Amino acid sequence: MAKEETLPQPVSTMTPAQLARRRRLTDAVIEMIDQVPPDQLQMRDVAERSGVALGTAYRYFSSKDHLLAAAWADWQRRLTDRVRTEVSRDQSRGGGNSGIPPAGVCTRVTAFLHRELRAFQRHPNFARLVTHVEGSSDPFASEELAGVGDNNRAVLTALMEDVPPDVARPAMIALNATLASGLGAWTAGRLTFPDLVRQLEDVTRLVLGPYENPRPA
Protein backbone atom coordinates (compact mmCIF):
# COMPACT_ATOMS: atom_id res chain seq x y z
CA MET A 1 0.00 0.00 0.00
CA ALA A 2 2.60 2.51 1.05
CA LYS A 3 4.41 3.57 -2.10
CA GLU A 4 7.22 5.88 -1.17
CA GLU A 5 8.47 5.95 -4.72
CA THR A 6 10.09 9.32 -4.26
CA LEU A 7 13.73 8.35 -4.06
CA PRO A 8 15.75 5.50 -5.46
CA GLN A 9 16.02 2.49 -3.23
CA PRO A 10 19.07 2.76 -0.97
CA VAL A 11 21.91 0.57 -2.13
CA SER A 12 22.12 -1.23 1.19
CA THR A 13 18.61 -2.69 0.90
CA MET A 14 19.08 -4.17 -2.55
CA THR A 15 19.00 -7.82 -3.39
CA PRO A 16 22.04 -9.21 -5.19
CA ALA A 17 20.13 -9.24 -8.44
CA GLN A 18 19.29 -5.61 -8.01
CA LEU A 19 22.86 -4.68 -7.24
CA ALA A 20 23.85 -6.53 -10.38
CA ARG A 21 21.31 -4.59 -12.41
CA ARG A 22 22.51 -1.36 -10.91
CA ARG A 23 26.06 -2.21 -11.74
CA ARG A 24 25.15 -3.18 -15.29
CA LEU A 25 23.83 0.33 -15.72
CA THR A 26 26.94 2.06 -14.45
CA ASP A 27 29.15 -0.34 -16.37
CA ALA A 28 27.26 0.39 -19.55
CA VAL A 29 27.88 4.08 -19.02
CA ILE A 30 31.58 3.48 -18.42
CA GLU A 31 31.81 1.45 -21.60
CA MET A 32 29.89 3.88 -23.73
CA ILE A 33 31.29 7.14 -22.47
CA ASP A 34 34.57 6.51 -24.21
CA GLN A 35 32.79 6.91 -27.53
CA VAL A 36 30.14 9.44 -26.68
CA PRO A 37 30.52 12.54 -24.51
CA PRO A 38 28.22 12.73 -21.51
CA ASP A 39 25.74 15.20 -22.93
CA GLN A 40 25.26 13.09 -26.03
CA LEU A 41 24.82 9.89 -24.12
CA GLN A 42 21.17 8.97 -24.09
CA MET A 43 19.30 7.15 -21.36
CA ARG A 44 17.58 5.04 -23.99
CA ASP A 45 20.86 3.74 -25.28
CA VAL A 46 22.32 3.13 -21.87
CA ALA A 47 19.24 1.17 -20.90
CA GLU A 48 19.40 -0.88 -24.07
CA ARG A 49 23.11 -1.54 -23.78
CA SER A 50 22.86 -2.58 -20.17
CA GLY A 51 19.88 -4.80 -20.79
CA VAL A 52 17.85 -2.96 -18.18
CA ALA A 53 14.50 -1.47 -19.05
CA LEU A 54 14.46 2.30 -19.21
CA GLY A 55 11.73 2.60 -16.61
CA THR A 56 13.69 0.35 -14.30
CA ALA A 57 16.77 2.50 -14.59
CA TYR A 58 14.80 5.26 -12.98
CA ARG A 59 14.09 3.05 -10.00
CA TYR A 60 17.81 2.97 -9.35
CA PHE A 61 18.84 6.47 -10.28
CA SER A 62 16.90 9.63 -9.77
CA SER A 63 18.06 11.15 -13.03
CA LYS A 64 20.54 10.87 -15.83
CA ASP A 65 22.94 13.03 -13.85
CA HIS A 66 22.69 10.71 -10.91
CA LEU A 67 23.54 7.73 -13.09
CA LEU A 68 26.42 9.55 -14.70
CA ALA A 69 27.72 10.59 -11.31
CA ALA A 70 27.56 7.05 -10.00
CA ALA A 71 29.35 5.68 -13.04
CA TRP A 72 31.96 8.37 -12.78
CA ALA A 73 32.51 7.71 -9.09
CA ASP A 74 33.03 4.08 -9.87
CA TRP A 75 35.56 4.75 -12.61
CA GLN A 76 37.35 7.36 -10.59
CA ARG A 77 37.69 5.10 -7.58
CA ARG A 78 39.10 2.31 -9.66
CA LEU A 79 41.54 4.68 -11.31
CA THR A 80 42.68 6.26 -8.09
CA ASP A 81 43.15 2.95 -6.38
CA ARG A 82 45.14 1.57 -9.26
CA VAL A 83 47.34 4.63 -9.46
CA ARG A 84 47.80 4.68 -5.72
CA THR A 85 49.12 1.16 -5.61
CA GLU A 86 51.39 1.79 -8.59
CA VAL A 87 52.91 4.83 -6.99
CA SER A 88 53.44 3.16 -3.65
CA ARG A 89 55.00 0.19 -5.44
CA ASP A 90 57.42 2.52 -7.18
CA GLN A 91 58.09 3.95 -3.77
CA SER A 92 59.02 0.74 -2.11
CA ARG A 93 61.06 -0.40 -5.08
CA GLY A 94 63.73 2.20 -4.36
CA GLY A 95 63.11 2.49 -0.67
CA GLY A 96 64.66 -0.62 0.83
CA ASN A 97 68.41 -0.56 0.80
CA SER A 98 69.09 0.06 -2.86
CA GLY A 99 70.98 3.23 -2.10
CA ILE A 100 68.40 5.29 -3.92
CA PRO A 101 66.82 7.58 -1.39
CA PRO A 102 63.02 7.53 -1.26
CA ALA A 103 61.49 10.22 -3.45
CA GLY A 104 60.36 13.44 -1.81
CA VAL A 105 56.76 14.42 -1.37
CA CYS A 106 56.79 16.69 -4.33
CA THR A 107 58.09 14.02 -6.68
CA ARG A 108 55.70 11.47 -5.29
CA VAL A 109 52.65 13.68 -5.75
CA THR A 110 53.75 14.71 -9.19
CA ALA A 111 54.11 11.08 -10.17
CA PHE A 112 50.62 10.41 -8.88
CA LEU A 113 49.14 13.29 -10.80
CA HIS A 114 50.98 12.35 -13.96
CA ARG A 115 49.43 8.92 -13.94
CA GLU A 116 45.98 10.26 -13.35
CA LEU A 117 46.47 12.76 -16.12
CA ARG A 118 47.55 10.02 -18.49
CA ALA A 119 44.30 8.22 -17.84
CA PHE A 120 42.33 11.33 -18.65
CA GLN A 121 44.37 11.92 -21.76
CA ARG A 122 43.47 8.48 -22.98
CA HIS A 123 39.83 8.99 -22.08
CA PRO A 124 38.96 12.62 -22.63
CA ASN A 125 35.28 11.96 -22.20
CA PHE A 126 35.91 11.03 -18.61
CA ALA A 127 37.42 14.44 -18.14
CA ARG A 128 34.24 15.85 -19.63
CA LEU A 129 32.30 13.65 -17.31
CA VAL A 130 34.10 15.16 -14.34
CA THR A 131 33.08 18.68 -15.22
CA HIS A 132 29.59 17.57 -16.14
CA VAL A 133 29.05 15.89 -12.80
CA GLU A 134 30.57 18.77 -10.90
CA GLY A 135 28.12 21.09 -12.55
CA SER A 136 25.11 18.97 -11.80
CA SER A 137 22.55 20.11 -9.29
CA ASP A 138 21.08 16.69 -8.59
CA PRO A 139 21.60 16.12 -4.86
CA PHE A 140 22.32 12.45 -5.43
CA ALA A 141 25.04 13.37 -7.86
CA SER A 142 26.44 15.67 -5.21
CA GLU A 143 26.56 12.79 -2.79
CA GLU A 144 28.67 10.78 -5.17
CA LEU A 145 30.93 13.77 -5.61
CA ALA A 146 31.41 14.10 -1.91
CA GLY A 147 32.25 10.43 -1.63
CA VAL A 148 34.90 10.57 -4.31
CA GLY A 149 36.25 13.74 -2.76
CA ASP A 150 36.77 11.93 0.53
CA ASN A 151 38.52 9.13 -1.25
CA ASN A 152 40.84 11.46 -3.10
CA ARG A 153 41.61 13.35 0.04
CA ALA A 154 42.55 10.16 1.83
CA VAL A 155 44.90 9.12 -0.94
CA LEU A 156 46.61 12.47 -1.17
CA THR A 157 46.92 12.69 2.57
CA ALA A 158 48.71 9.37 2.54
CA LEU A 159 51.09 10.63 -0.13
CA MET A 160 51.86 13.70 1.95
CA GLU A 161 52.66 11.97 5.19
CA ASP A 162 55.79 14.07 5.72
CA VAL A 163 53.95 17.33 5.33
CA PRO A 164 52.34 19.06 8.30
CA PRO A 165 48.55 19.10 8.02
CA ASP A 166 48.42 22.88 8.00
CA VAL A 167 50.15 22.72 4.67
CA ALA A 168 48.84 19.43 3.38
CA ARG A 169 45.19 20.38 3.63
CA PRO A 170 45.28 23.59 1.58
CA ALA A 171 47.80 22.00 -0.75
CA MET A 172 45.34 19.24 -1.47
CA ILE A 173 42.58 21.70 -2.05
CA ALA A 174 44.69 23.70 -4.44
CA LEU A 175 45.81 20.62 -6.34
CA ASN A 176 42.34 19.14 -6.65
CA ALA A 177 40.95 22.44 -7.81
CA THR A 178 43.73 22.96 -10.31
CA LEU A 179 43.21 19.50 -11.67
CA ALA A 180 39.45 19.86 -12.01
CA SER A 181 39.59 23.27 -13.51
CA GLY A 182 42.43 22.28 -15.82
CA LEU A 183 40.58 19.24 -17.11
CA GLY A 184 37.64 21.48 -17.92
CA ALA A 185 39.81 23.95 -19.76
CA TRP A 186 41.53 21.18 -21.65
CA THR A 187 38.39 19.42 -22.83
CA ALA A 188 36.92 22.75 -23.83
CA GLY A 189 39.99 23.47 -25.92
CA ARG A 190 41.15 26.41 -23.85
CA LEU A 191 44.29 24.60 -22.78
CA THR A 192 46.59 22.12 -24.49
CA PHE A 193 47.38 18.93 -22.71
CA PRO A 194 51.06 19.75 -22.21
CA ASP A 195 50.06 23.07 -20.69
CA LEU A 196 47.70 21.29 -18.36
CA VAL A 197 50.50 19.02 -17.21
CA ARG A 198 52.79 21.96 -16.76
CA GLN A 199 50.28 23.87 -14.70
CA LEU A 200 49.87 20.99 -12.34
CA GLU A 201 53.60 20.51 -12.02
CA ASP A 202 54.11 24.17 -11.31
CA VAL A 203 51.41 24.32 -8.71
CA THR A 204 52.67 21.16 -7.08
CA ARG A 205 56.16 22.55 -6.87
CA LEU A 206 54.84 25.82 -5.55
CA VAL A 207 52.85 24.31 -2.71
CA LEU A 208 55.04 21.33 -1.89
CA GLY A 209 58.46 22.46 -3.01
CA PRO A 210 59.69 23.36 0.48
CA TYR A 211 58.94 19.84 1.65
CA GLU A 212 60.68 18.00 -1.12
CA ASN A 213 63.52 16.78 1.11
CA PRO A 214 62.18 13.88 3.11
CA ARG A 215 62.17 14.56 6.83
CA PRO A 216 64.63 17.42 7.04
CA ALA A 217 66.28 16.77 10.36
Add this chain to the structure above:
Amino acid sequence: MAKEETLPQPVSTMTPAQLARRRRLTDAVIEMIDQVPPDQLQMRDVAERSGVALGTAYRYFSSKDHLLAAAWADWQRRLTDRVRTEVSRDQSRGGGNSGIPPAGVCTRVTAFLHRELRAFQRHPNFARLVTHVEGSSDPFASEELAGVGDNNRAVLTALMEDVPPDVARPAMIALNATLASGLGAWTAGRLTFPDLVRQLEDVTRLVLGPYENPRPA
Protein backbone atom coordinates in the same frame (compact mmCIF):
# COMPACT_ATOMS: atom_id res chain seq x y z
CA MET B 1 21.31 35.63 -51.98
CA ALA B 2 24.30 34.40 -50.09
CA LYS B 3 23.05 33.34 -46.70
CA GLU B 4 26.04 32.45 -44.56
CA GLU B 5 23.86 32.51 -41.48
CA THR B 6 26.08 30.05 -39.69
CA LEU B 7 27.65 32.23 -37.03
CA PRO B 8 26.50 35.30 -35.14
CA GLN B 9 27.57 38.58 -36.60
CA PRO B 10 30.90 39.70 -35.12
CA VAL B 11 30.48 42.45 -32.56
CA SER B 12 32.81 44.76 -34.42
CA THR B 13 30.59 44.97 -37.48
CA MET B 14 27.42 45.88 -35.63
CA THR B 15 25.54 49.11 -35.95
CA PRO B 16 24.91 51.03 -32.73
CA ALA B 17 21.29 49.89 -32.73
CA GLN B 18 22.45 46.32 -32.95
CA LEU B 19 24.94 46.73 -30.16
CA ALA B 20 22.15 48.20 -28.08
CA ARG B 21 19.93 45.22 -28.81
CA ARG B 22 22.71 42.86 -27.94
CA ARG B 23 23.33 44.63 -24.69
CA ARG B 24 19.64 44.62 -23.85
CA LEU B 25 19.80 40.85 -24.06
CA THR B 26 22.79 40.45 -21.78
CA ASP B 27 21.39 43.04 -19.39
CA ALA B 28 18.12 41.18 -19.22
CA VAL B 29 19.99 38.04 -18.29
CA ILE B 30 21.92 39.87 -15.59
CA GLU B 31 18.72 41.25 -14.14
CA MET B 32 16.86 37.98 -14.22
CA ILE B 33 19.55 35.63 -13.07
CA ASP B 34 19.35 36.94 -9.54
CA GLN B 35 15.90 35.37 -9.26
CA VAL B 36 16.25 32.33 -11.47
CA PRO B 37 19.22 29.96 -11.68
CA PRO B 38 20.79 29.60 -15.11
CA ASP B 39 19.28 26.26 -16.01
CA GLN B 40 15.79 27.49 -15.21
CA LEU B 41 16.20 30.70 -17.15
CA GLN B 42 14.32 30.43 -20.42
CA MET B 43 15.19 32.02 -23.70
CA ARG B 44 11.56 32.98 -24.22
CA ASP B 45 11.52 35.00 -21.03
CA VAL B 46 14.86 36.63 -21.67
CA ALA B 47 13.70 37.66 -25.12
CA GLU B 48 10.45 39.04 -23.78
CA ARG B 49 12.11 40.90 -20.92
CA SER B 50 14.71 42.45 -23.18
CA GLY B 51 12.19 43.44 -25.82
CA VAL B 52 14.08 41.56 -28.50
CA ALA B 53 12.35 38.95 -30.60
CA LEU B 54 13.37 35.40 -29.82
CA GLY B 55 14.49 34.69 -33.35
CA THR B 56 16.58 37.84 -33.33
CA ALA B 57 18.35 36.79 -30.16
CA TYR B 58 19.71 33.87 -32.12
CA ARG B 59 21.21 36.26 -34.65
CA TYR B 60 23.38 37.62 -31.86
CA PHE B 61 24.11 34.52 -29.87
CA SER B 62 24.64 31.06 -31.18
CA SER B 63 22.90 29.41 -28.25
CA LYS B 64 21.56 29.94 -24.78
CA ASP B 65 24.96 29.07 -23.38
CA HIS B 66 26.60 31.67 -25.53
CA LEU B 67 24.20 34.32 -24.27
CA LEU B 68 24.69 33.24 -20.68
CA ALA B 69 28.44 33.31 -21.14
CA ALA B 70 28.35 36.80 -22.60
CA ALA B 71 26.17 38.08 -19.80
CA TRP B 72 28.37 36.45 -17.24
CA ALA B 73 31.52 37.91 -18.80
CA ASP B 74 29.95 41.32 -18.63
CA TRP B 75 28.98 41.00 -15.00
CA GLN B 76 32.30 39.49 -14.04
CA ARG B 77 34.26 42.25 -15.72
CA ARG B 78 32.25 44.93 -13.99
CA LEU B 79 32.70 43.19 -10.66
CA THR B 80 36.42 42.67 -11.07
CA ASP B 81 37.01 46.22 -12.17
CA ARG B 82 35.04 47.61 -9.28
CA VAL B 83 36.82 45.43 -6.76
CA ARG B 84 40.18 46.20 -8.30
CA THR B 85 39.77 49.94 -7.92
CA GLU B 86 38.47 49.54 -4.37
CA VAL B 87 41.44 47.48 -3.36
CA SER B 88 43.96 49.80 -4.95
CA ARG B 89 42.21 52.74 -3.27
CA ASP B 90 42.58 51.04 0.08
CA GLN B 91 46.20 50.52 -0.85
CA SER B 92 47.00 54.12 -1.55
CA ARG B 93 45.07 55.27 1.52
CA GLY B 94 47.67 53.82 3.80
CA GLY B 95 50.58 53.95 1.40
CA GLY B 96 51.58 57.62 1.32
CA ASN B 97 53.29 58.75 4.45
CA SER B 98 50.76 57.72 7.05
CA GLY B 99 53.28 55.58 8.85
CA ILE B 100 51.22 52.50 8.08
CA PRO B 101 53.33 50.30 5.85
CA PRO B 102 51.64 49.20 2.63
CA ALA B 103 49.97 45.85 3.01
CA GLY B 104 51.83 42.79 1.79
CA VAL B 105 50.90 40.81 -1.26
CA CYS B 106 49.15 38.16 0.71
CA THR B 107 46.92 40.62 2.52
CA ARG B 108 46.20 42.48 -0.68
CA VAL B 109 45.17 39.39 -2.56
CA THR B 110 43.10 38.13 0.32
CA ALA B 111 41.28 41.45 0.45
CA PHE B 112 40.60 41.20 -3.25
CA LEU B 113 39.24 37.70 -2.97
CA HIS B 114 37.12 38.58 0.03
CA ARG B 115 35.35 41.26 -1.91
CA GLU B 116 34.74 39.02 -4.87
CA LEU B 117 33.42 36.35 -2.56
CA ARG B 118 31.05 38.79 -0.95
CA ALA B 119 29.58 39.58 -4.33
CA PHE B 120 29.00 35.90 -5.01
CA GLN B 121 27.51 35.44 -1.58
CA ARG B 122 24.97 38.13 -2.34
CA HIS B 123 24.28 36.67 -5.76
CA PRO B 124 24.56 32.89 -5.54
CA ASN B 125 23.08 32.43 -8.97
CA PHE B 126 26.07 34.15 -10.44
CA ALA B 127 28.23 31.55 -8.81
CA ARG B 128 26.02 28.93 -10.43
CA LEU B 129 26.40 30.82 -13.66
CA VAL B 130 30.17 30.52 -13.39
CA THR B 131 30.09 26.76 -13.14
CA HIS B 132 27.42 26.52 -15.80
CA VAL B 133 29.45 28.52 -18.27
CA GLU B 134 32.62 26.67 -17.43
CA GLY B 135 30.88 23.43 -18.20
CA SER B 136 29.51 24.59 -21.50
CA SER B 137 30.85 23.16 -24.71
CA ASP B 138 29.71 26.00 -26.94
CA PRO B 139 32.89 27.37 -28.52
CA PHE B 140 31.57 30.91 -28.34
CA ALA B 141 31.04 30.49 -24.64
CA SER B 142 34.62 29.29 -24.40
CA GLU B 143 35.78 32.46 -26.06
CA GLU B 144 34.07 34.55 -23.45
CA LEU B 145 35.64 32.41 -20.78
CA ALA B 146 39.08 32.93 -22.23
CA GLY B 147 38.51 36.67 -22.34
CA VAL B 148 37.49 36.88 -18.72
CA GLY B 149 40.40 34.65 -17.81
CA ASP B 150 42.82 37.09 -19.40
CA ASN B 151 41.22 39.94 -17.55
CA ASN B 152 41.43 38.17 -14.23
CA ARG B 153 44.99 37.23 -14.83
CA ALA B 154 45.89 40.82 -15.57
CA VAL B 155 44.30 42.05 -12.37
CA LEU B 156 45.92 39.43 -10.20
CA THR B 157 49.28 40.01 -11.82
CA ALA B 158 48.99 43.67 -10.92
CA LEU B 159 48.21 42.75 -7.33
CA MET B 160 51.27 40.54 -7.19
CA GLU B 161 53.78 42.98 -8.52
CA ASP B 162 56.28 42.12 -5.81
CA VAL B 163 56.18 38.43 -6.54
CA PRO B 164 58.51 36.86 -9.08
CA PRO B 165 56.58 35.57 -12.11
CA ASP B 166 57.71 32.01 -11.50
CA VAL B 167 55.65 32.08 -8.37
CA ALA B 168 52.93 34.50 -9.40
CA ARG B 169 51.80 32.50 -12.40
CA PRO B 170 51.15 29.17 -10.70
CA ALA B 171 49.83 31.02 -7.66
CA MET B 172 47.25 32.67 -9.86
CA ILE B 173 46.31 29.41 -11.43
CA ALA B 174 45.88 27.76 -8.07
CA LEU B 175 43.82 30.64 -6.72
CA ASN B 176 41.55 30.86 -9.73
CA ALA B 177 40.99 27.14 -9.68
CA THR B 178 40.31 27.07 -5.97
CA LEU B 179 37.83 29.88 -6.35
CA ALA B 180 36.00 28.29 -9.25
CA SER B 181 35.89 24.89 -7.74
CA GLY B 182 34.91 26.27 -4.36
CA LEU B 183 32.03 28.27 -5.80
CA GLY B 184 30.75 25.11 -7.43
CA ALA B 185 30.96 23.15 -4.22
CA TRP B 186 29.26 25.93 -2.31
CA THR B 187 26.31 26.35 -4.66
CA ALA B 188 25.89 22.60 -4.75
CA GLY B 189 25.72 22.52 -0.98
CA ARG B 190 28.90 20.54 -0.54
CA LEU B 191 30.64 23.41 1.21
CA THR B 192 29.44 26.14 3.56
CA PHE B 193 30.26 29.69 2.71
CA PRO B 194 32.58 30.19 5.70
CA ASP B 195 34.46 27.07 4.67
CA LEU B 196 34.79 28.40 1.17
CA VAL B 197 36.27 31.61 2.52
CA ARG B 198 38.61 29.69 4.75
CA GLN B 199 39.84 27.48 1.93
CA LEU B 200 40.71 30.48 -0.15
CA GLU B 201 42.48 32.17 2.72
CA ASP B 202 44.47 29.06 3.46
CA VAL B 203 45.50 28.54 -0.13
CA THR B 204 46.43 32.18 -0.48
CA ARG B 205 48.59 32.04 2.60
CA LEU B 206 50.15 28.83 1.39
CA VAL B 207 51.16 30.13 -2.01
CA LEU B 208 51.88 33.74 -1.15
CA GLY B 209 52.84 33.57 2.49
CA PRO B 210 56.60 33.75 1.88
CA TYR B 211 56.14 37.00 0.00
CA GLU B 212 54.01 38.77 2.54
CA ASN B 213 56.78 41.20 3.52
CA PRO B 214 56.94 43.85 0.80
CA ARG B 215 60.27 43.84 -0.99
CA PRO B 216 62.43 41.99 1.48
CA ALA B 217 65.74 43.66 0.97
Add this chain to the structure above:
DNA sequence: TACGAAATGGAACCCGCTTCCAGGTAGCCT
Protein backbone atom coordinates in the same frame (compact mmCIF):
# COMPACT_ATOMS: atom_id res chain seq x y z
C1' DT C 1 0.85 -23.15 -6.47
C1' DA C 2 -0.53 -18.52 -5.64
C1' DC C 3 0.40 -13.88 -4.58
C1' DG C 4 2.69 -9.39 -4.55
C1' DA C 5 6.58 -6.88 -5.79
C1' DA C 6 9.66 -5.74 -9.31
C1' DA C 7 11.11 -5.79 -14.28
C1' DT C 8 10.11 -5.38 -19.16
C1' DG C 9 9.12 -3.11 -23.68
C1' DG C 10 7.46 0.62 -25.58
C1' DA C 11 4.59 4.27 -26.23
C1' DA C 12 3.46 8.76 -24.68
C1' DC C 13 4.23 12.97 -22.17
C1' DC C 14 6.46 17.29 -21.57
C1' DC C 15 9.12 21.01 -21.94
C1' DG C 16 12.50 24.17 -23.66
C1' DC C 17 15.96 25.21 -27.12
C1' DT C 18 15.95 26.21 -31.82
C1' DT C 19 14.18 27.20 -36.31
C1' DC C 20 11.05 28.98 -39.72
C1' DC C 21 7.75 32.03 -41.73
C1' DA C 22 4.83 35.98 -43.10
C1' DG C 23 4.51 40.37 -42.56
C1' DG C 24 6.49 44.97 -41.03
C1' DT C 25 10.38 48.66 -40.71
C1' DA C 26 14.50 51.19 -41.27
C1' DG C 27 18.22 52.68 -43.46
C1' DC C 28 20.46 53.75 -48.11
C1' DC C 29 21.39 54.54 -52.90
C1' DT C 30 19.95 56.82 -56.93
Add this chain to the structure above:
DNA sequence: AGGCTACCTGGAAGCGGGTTCCATTTCGTA
Protein backbone atom coordinates in the same frame (compact mmCIF):
# COMPACT_ATOMS: atom_id res chain seq x y z
C1' DA D 1 10.79 60.66 -53.11
C1' DG D 2 10.80 55.74 -54.47
C1' DG D 3 12.26 51.46 -54.00
C1' DC D 4 15.51 47.94 -52.70
C1' DT D 5 17.57 45.29 -49.34
C1' DA D 6 18.67 43.75 -44.99
C1' DC D 7 16.95 43.32 -40.59
C1' DC D 8 13.39 42.89 -37.00
C1' DT D 9 9.03 41.27 -34.92
C1' DG D 10 5.51 38.00 -33.19
C1' DG D 11 4.32 33.77 -33.12
C1' DA D 12 3.89 29.18 -34.57
C1' DA D 13 5.95 24.89 -35.36
C1' DG D 14 9.94 21.46 -35.20
C1' DC D 15 12.45 18.42 -32.61
C1' DG D 16 15.18 15.95 -29.34
C1' DG D 17 15.69 13.65 -25.21
C1' DG D 18 14.75 13.12 -20.31
C1' DT D 19 11.03 11.33 -17.71
C1' DT D 20 6.76 8.96 -16.82
C1' DC D 21 3.11 5.51 -17.44
C1' DC D 22 1.05 1.14 -18.29
C1' DA D 23 -0.20 -3.47 -19.58
C1' DT D 24 2.10 -7.57 -19.34
C1' DT D 25 5.53 -10.88 -17.77
C1' DT D 26 8.86 -12.67 -14.51
C1' DC D 27 10.66 -13.67 -10.06
C1' DG D 28 11.00 -14.74 -5.29
C1' DT D 29 8.79 -16.44 -1.53
C1' DA D 30 5.13 -18.33 1.69
